[in-house]
Amino acid sequence: MLHFYYAPRCCALASHIVLEEAGATYTTTRLDFTKQQQRSPEYLAINPKARVPALVTPQGVLTETPAMLVYIAQTHPQAKLMPSMDEAWAFAQMQSFNAYLCATVHVAEAHWQRGNRWVDPDDAHAIxxxxxxxxxxxxxxxxxxxxxxxxxxxxxxxxxxxxxxxFTLAQWMEFYGVDVSGLPRVIAHRGRVGARPATLRAIAEETGVAAA
Amino acid sequence: MLHFYYAPRCCALASHIVLEEAGATYTTTRLDFTKQQQRSPEYLAINPKARVPALVTPQGVLTETPAMLVYIAQTHPQAKLMPSMDEAWAFAQMQSFNAYLCATVHVAEAHWQRGNRWVDPDDAHAIxxxxxxxxxxxxxxxxxxxxxxxxxxxxxxxxxxxxxxxFTLAQWMEFYGVDVSGLPRVIAHRGRVGARPATLRAIAEETGVAAA
Structure with a gap:
């Protein structure tokens, strides 16, 4: 049995969707960032990084989205959610894509709301x-x-x-004021992923709306 | 045959060390960032991200350190540079560690010299x-x-x-003014990795000093 910690409207959704795509058996805890629940002593004992997502597995707690996605796919092979790990080149390409999302795309986005990670939060000019x-x-x-x-x-x-x-990281582009007219394929892709039943189920749970 | 593009004194060293640890057969090209060689049309055709490292493999070009490290280890299994991919939990833990280095540690460091990625480079206050x-x-x-x-x-x-x-990301802490007295294990670990022959060979090539 897996237990998944997430907060709504953040990168944890990627793992949530993949848990659904995998047909995994899991329970969830939703953290409320507005109440700083990610900094509670109880949660810090689970994930000292004070972030989500975190996945409690029978062997311990796993953090970091790229690692978690591969782990879920690997432990649910029947769902065929990634290239075989025996195909080193295909697996490496997928890993490269995920690393770019994690360290470039997501980091670029994080400078919108989480600038306090990299500058003094009281420095209004820098923020x-x-x-x-x-x-x-x-x-x-x-x-x-x-x-x-x-x-x-x-x-x-x-x-x-x-x-x-x-899909998860592409959700908020308009919110950041990105001109998406130059990104038609990314937008079309977002529509395709957004229409999948597993995506709809994960979003429904995160937003508290009953799934269809 | 592999071909490895790098620049001295950057995160590419991690892959360079692992190529040496793996006993890989490879050739190299050193890019000079002071001459903006990473933005030359020739290099952009290899890696449109205008960054290093990049690894040219028989199947195509691979970028992003976490993906590259796993690929090198996986294609040189005799060197035993990672847990077996069949051990999902151990592999996931290693992947989690690498993702943290890539998206948190390295990103924190990059704000020292590469602030222009996230603010207007002419905004001296923000830089x-x-x-x-x-x-x-x-x-x-x-x-x-x-x-x-x-x-x-x-x-x-x-x-x-x-x-x-x-080791690679821990090299520059003192340069950034980090108080390393609170990090004795990281410093001791840096010493252990720094003393390995493969590390010495990779650094010797990058800095143009003949390896012992």
């Missing part, structure tokens, strides 16, 4: 300077994906964990 | 504000590693790709 750049830096990060997204899914013909991850 | 925070944010990122680094190596008794990666 505003970080926010100002986000529409451009996020567009540029997605533009590279746009150029390579020539198939139905990130890895071509087959849906993988990378699709759930891309 | 300085980013730099000012680096000693604290980098210390905090390593402090979490310090707490968990109880064995000789990141994964316990066995050297893995994560050790080369941690």
């Amino acid at each position: 505003a300077a970080l926010k100002k750049r986000v529409p451009t830096s996020v567009f540029d990060a997605f533009e590279l994906i746009e150029r390579n997204l020539t198939g139905e899914w990130v890895m071509g013909d087959t849906y993988t964990i990378s699709d759930a991850y891309l | 300085a504000a980013l730099k000012k925070r680096v000693p604290t944010s980098v210390f905090d990122a390593f402090e979490l590693i310090e707490r968990n680094l109880t064995g000789e190596w990141v994964m316990g008794d066995t050297y893995t790709i994560s050790d080369a990666y941690l």
Whole structure:
């Protein structure tokens, strides 16, 4: 049995979707960031990083989305959510895509609301300077994906964990003021992933709306 | 045959060390960032991200350190540089560590010299504000590693790709003004990895000094 800690409207959704795609047996805890529940002593004992997602497995707690996505896919092989790990090149390409989402795309986005990680939160000028750049830096990060997204899914013909991850980070572009007119493939991809039953179930649970 | 693109004194060293640890057959190209060689049309055709490292394999170009490290280890199994991919939990833990290095530790460090990724490079106040925070944010990122680094190596008794990666990012802490007195295990680990022949060979090539 797995237990999944998440907060609504954040990157944890990628793992949540993949748990649904995998047909995993799991329970959840929703953290309320507005109440700083990620900093409670109880949660810090589970994840000292004070972030979500965190996945409690029979062997211990796993954090970091790219690791978690591969772990869920690997332990639910019947769902075929990634290339076989024996195919070193295909697996490496998927890993490369996920690392780019994690360290470039998501980091660019985080400068909108989480600027306090990198500057003094009381430095209003610096916080505003970080926010100002986000529409451009996020567009540029997605533009590279746009150029390579020539198939139905990130890895071509087959849906993988990378699709759930891309969808998750592509949700908030308009909110950041990104001009999405230059990203038609990313937007179409977002529509395809967003229409999948597993995606709808994960979002429904996170937002408290009953799934259809 | 592999071909490896790198620049000296950057995160590419992690992959370079692992190529040496693996006993890989490869050739190299050193890019000069002071001459903006990473933005030349020739290099952009190889890696449109305009960054290093990039690994040219028989099947195509691979980028992103966490993906590259696993690929090198996986295609050189005799070197035993990571847990077996059949051990889902051990593999996931290593992946989690590498993702944390990539998206938290390295990103914190990058705000020292690469602030122009996230703010207007002409905004001197914002650039300085980013730099000012680096000693604290980098210390905090390593402090979490310090707490968990109880064995000789990141994964316990066995050297893995994560050790080369941690060593690489731990090299510059003093340069950023991090107070390393609170990080004795990370510093001792850096000494152990730094003394390995493969590490010495990779650094010798990158800095143009003949290897012993």
